[in-house]
Amino acid sequence: MERSQANCFSPNPEDKRALYSTAGVDDYDTLHARYHPFFRRFSEAHGYRDVLLANLSGDVVYSLNKKGDFAVSLKDGSWKDTGLGRIFRETAEGTDKGKLAFASYEAYAPLVGSPATFIAIPLKSIAGKIGTLILEMPDARIGEIVGNRTGLGETGETILLDGHGFFLTDSATTPDNDILKTRVSPDHRRKMSSSAVGSPISAARKRRWLPQASMLSALAGPWPRS
Incomplete structure (x- = not known):
């Protein structure tokens, strides 16, 4: 997913993006409108700062807050060696469908260098792994x-x-x-x-x-x- 696509998906002000269920793009809106309210309630109930979904190719296809880590690749480029990139590889690679991975605190660019810590777990279906759920810890x-x-x-x-x-x-x-x-x-x-x-x-x-x-x-x- 290109960054330009992400901007199209997120026309809302950055500090308000978690409040909107629709993004203004038909192909993306169908799934986004279905799942975004759930993730927003989940985040609010447990205090998570953000919720991310990445596919097995490493593309961040969903973010609750849609900051700088939305629509990036965690498998290649500058994000590969970040905490997000490391826990993506730990959960996406291999055959362990219950693998939990933890990224300790480090300065985080989307938060203007403020510290952030993450936990990740594989997403799976009947066919096997389909991606990774990443939570920014409270x-x-x-x-x-x-x-x-x-x-x-x-x-x-x-x-x-x-x-x-x-x-x-x-x-x-x-x-x-x-x-x-x-x-x-x-x-x-x-x-x-x-x-x-x-x-x-x-x-x-x-x-x-x-x-x-x-x-x-x-x-x-x-x-x-x-």
């Missing part, structure tokens, strides 16, 4: 869960880090957004992991803090992945 809800400070006192908080030590959730104690900007150094991460209690360190936010770390597991592996 980072706000993840932040709410991780950021719950109940029982942590006035200064305690929980922060989610990636494999390189970058913050994946925003700290409530800083004025700026820390996601993918603030980092705990490898030396400090080793101290956090090697001590059951933690030792005071000065890192990331120019103040001393007493950290304690543990690994999370999701989708049959460590999360977040590096």
